[in-house]
Amino acid sequence: MNIGEASKATGISVKMLRYYEEIGLVRPALRAYSGYRVYSDKNIAMLRFVRRSRDLGFQVKQIASLLDLWLDGSRASADVKTLALDHVRDLELRRRELDEMIGTLQHLARHCHGDSRPDCPILTSLSSDDEASAKPARKKASRRGFAVAG
């Protein structure tokens, strides 16, 4: 299988397939004489594992750990569970941050008449001297949102 077919089979873009190889997330694909990468069914299975993990919001480093566990027949399921639950906590933190932002904004928007007049509580709040008025997040928070880029 060439890289284009592998891309279709896994849902990972050609660019990303090369990138995952480059950063060592997956072992370098074999090469044909032409220099083209050649993917086996085993490779494809592994890459699908990677894509599903990405879909669940795991970062590449975490996926590397998951892959290790997956490939290690003697793993303890507890280790996998721990990794998964750690990630859940991370996702939940991000969700809480989003909730706060959404709540604040909806509250502000609800009180903005939204017509042609200039006075607007949204702007007033944003420029307020009151430190607590518009301030959810702002701690350490883990980076990242859910790309797919443009």
Next chain:
Amino acid sequence: MNIGEASKATGISVKMLRYYEEIGLVRPALRAYSGYRVYSDKNIAMLRFVRRSRDLGFQVKQIASLLDLWLDGSRASADVKTLALDHVRDLELRRRELDEMIGTLQHLARHCHGDSRPDCPILTSLSSDDEASAKPARKKASRRGFAVAG
């Protein structure tokens, strides 16, 4: 006020203050003879506006629009509200994606006994041939999460 004081007064890092200036989000600060940036109370107010907007998850480009509206005394509050609600929709989309991931992972974790045995439904699902088993997100989704970096 020097940049360090401005940083404390606004909660924006020194690095970011310079960056916001560089990308044109805010007007270049005046300079003392020494070359040091000098911030007025007006500058500080504007920067606080910026920080609050960031806290609400607005991207820099959106903040530029908000600033324009803020500074335009003849704005229509409807424009502000539209911007805010567009952003809310964006945040809600991200939240939905997070919810799906969290839901899927919690479900999987719940069915993983999490002991020293190797069999684990989390890994099984991630490597499954079943396309639907672990697949929330994966559409266009707007970039970004909530930095503050490390």
Next chain:
DNA sequence: CTTGACCCTCCCATGATGGGAGGGTGGATA
């Protein structure tokens, strides 16, 4: 007049992703 806390600019790194240039491969068709 030294010391240390600031400030300046410039460059690099991050993470995951895409874009594109410049050039080679491979198979089908004229």
Next chain:
DNA sequence: TATCCACCCTCCCATCATGGGAGGGTCAAG
């Protein structure tokens, strides 16, 4: 067989918001 087009290769650049650090200037207190 010559040609064409889709595909592949590598290498470099951009994104977005953020921090790190080097190399060097400024300022105020001791």
